[in-house]
Amino acid sequence: MPLVSLSQITSPLVLQAHDYWQGKRRDGLLPSRANIDPAEIPRLLPNVLLSEISLSPFEVRYRLMGTEAAAMNNLDLTGKTLHFGIPTTRWQHYWAKAYLQSATEKEPVFGIDSYEYRDRGYLRFEWCLLPLASDGRSVDRFFEIEAYPQNAQAREGLQSNCQATAAGVEKTLL
Numbered sequence: 001m002p003l004v005s006l007s008q009i010t011s012p013l014v015l016q017a018h019d020y021w022q023g024k025r026r027d028g029l030l031p032s033r034a035n036i037d038p039a040e041i042p043r044l045l046p047n048v049l050l051s052e053i054s055l056s057p058f059e060v061r062y063r064l065m066g067t068e069a070a071a072m073n074n075l076d077l078t079g080k081t082l083h084f085g086i087p088t089t090r091w092q093h094y095w096a097k098a099y100l101q102s103a104t105e106k107e108p109v110f111g112i113d114s115y116e117y118r119d120r121g122y123l124r125f126e127w128c129l130l131p132l133a134s135d136g137r138s139v140d141r142f143f144e145i146e147a148y149p150q151n152a153q154a155r156e157g158l159q160s161n162c163q164a165t166a167a168g169v170e171k172t173l174l
Contacts, residue, residue, distance in 0.1 A: 003098060004110050011126040011147035017044055018108060021130040021143060029136030030106060036132070036143050049077070049144040053103055060099050060142075069146050072125075102129045103139040124149065 009015060020041055024031035038045055046068035052061050060082035070076040077084060082099065083092050102109040109129045125148045132141040 002111075003101070004112050006108070006110055008112065009110050009126055009128070013044060013047055013147040014110070014126045014128050014145055017041075017048075017130065017143070017145040018128055020044070021108070026136075030131055030133040030139065031143075032134050032136065033132050033141050033143075044145060047145050047147055049142075049146070051082075051142045051144065053099055053139060053142065055100075055103060058096065058100070060095075063141075068148070072123075072146070072148050098129055099142070102131050102142065106131055106133070106137075106139055 006018065009018075021031060024035040033050070036050075041048075046066040048064070048066045049062060049069055050064040052063060053059070062077040062080055062082075065073075065077045070078075082095055098109045098111065108131070110127070112124065112126050114124045125146055127146045128144065130143040130145075131139040132143055133139050134141075
């Protein structure tokens with residue numbers, strides 16, 4: 001589960017999200033949340049996540065999780081923090097590292113992963129964190145996207161200890 005470079009990304013959704021974010025940069029400054037217009041990216045919305053970050057103390061809180069991302073994760077993270085629902089320390093450190101790297105370097109971070117932490121190792125997906133800054137310089141939010149294989153089905157390979165969580169998400173999504 002290493003972080004990867006943009007050149008290793010093949011997902012049209014991730015590439016489109018990156019191009020959209022890049023197009024919102026002005027004079028070397030990062031775009032802000034206000035620059036992200038959902039009406040301009042309807043195809044991406046089901047896979048988009050929006051989050052806030054605080055560096056001291058470190059915390060990532062999800063403000064929005066698209067319907068496809070929630071279904072594929074068997075979990076809607078809207079209103080929850082980064083480590084909610086991530087049962088292994090290895091994955092917690094991985095995601096914390098990705099957010100911290102993007103926030104401190106003020107650059108996108110990309111990854112190609114699988115759902116090992118949800119007993120779904122067969123499901124490989126690509127993602128990116130795109131930093132946002134209200135003042136153009138200090139990262140305070142992220143525009144994110146997760147892209148899944150076309151034939152992937154939500155709730156496949158669900159672990160038995162996640163059944164209650166999946167039932168709760170299903171009620172939320174209906």
